[in-house]
Amino acid sequence: MNGPEIIVEVAPVLGLFVPRAYRDGTPAPLTVDGVSTLGHVVESLGVPLTEVGALRVDGAEAGTGHIPAAGERVEVRAVTRPQPVPGAPLRFLLDVHLGTLARRMRLLGVDTAYEATDIGDPALALRSATERRVLLSRDRGLLRRRELWAGGYVYSDRPDDQLRDVLGRFAPELRPWSRCAACNGTLAAARKEDITDRLQGGTAAGYDVFAQCGQCARVYWRGAHHDRLEAMVTAAMAEFGPGAGCS
Known part of the structure; x- marks a missing residue:
């Protein structure tokens, strides 16, 4: 492998995003260039930053803007649950593939915008930012867009599990x-x-x-x-x- 290396250990709960060899928390050796940020490095492994909680470098808290140096050991942890999100009450935006989840969230009184047609990733991300809505999606690329206000990956393709996941993660106020x-x-x-x-x-x-x-x-x-x-x-x-x- 050319260039200096760091070691990145990704929490097993985030294992579905990373190459198979590292899904159980096995440390991954990565080449660094002395320029790319830690956030970029984590995303290069496949993990959307919306799913990342604490980042630790050699045991100390670090931000996504940290520039990794050779020999550093990085721990990537998942978001805490319930996950703090600035602003209240929580408002959500769901992409075209999450219609059943959107209807269930609305039945529970959660402010849930939903695009029934595919308006494209840029437009969805812009709406998230403009309306300050948490964008929920199973599209990892969409969740990596820089203009997002906030987002969350929906881990299951089963509506029952999707609902429990979202409610457990974001703890919105329920008004059925x-x-x-x-x-x-x-x-x-x-x-x-x-x-x-x-x-x-x-x-x-x-x-x-x-x-x-x-x-x-x-x-x-x-x-x-x-x-x-x-x-x-x-x-x-x-x-x-x-x-x-x-x-």
């Missing part, structure tokens, strides 16, 4: 049934007589309690799928809602 699952607008109670023209005959006859989105005017009621959705919401609140885990 307060947002429109279709557009992310806020819901308010609606009088039946004011929305009758938007209801089919069977719905109007069988239900009396309704909510309506203030943005897209979609109407909600406790229909045939409510029990399944209620079970999902109840489970999420039990694990991640106020007082969860308290005896």
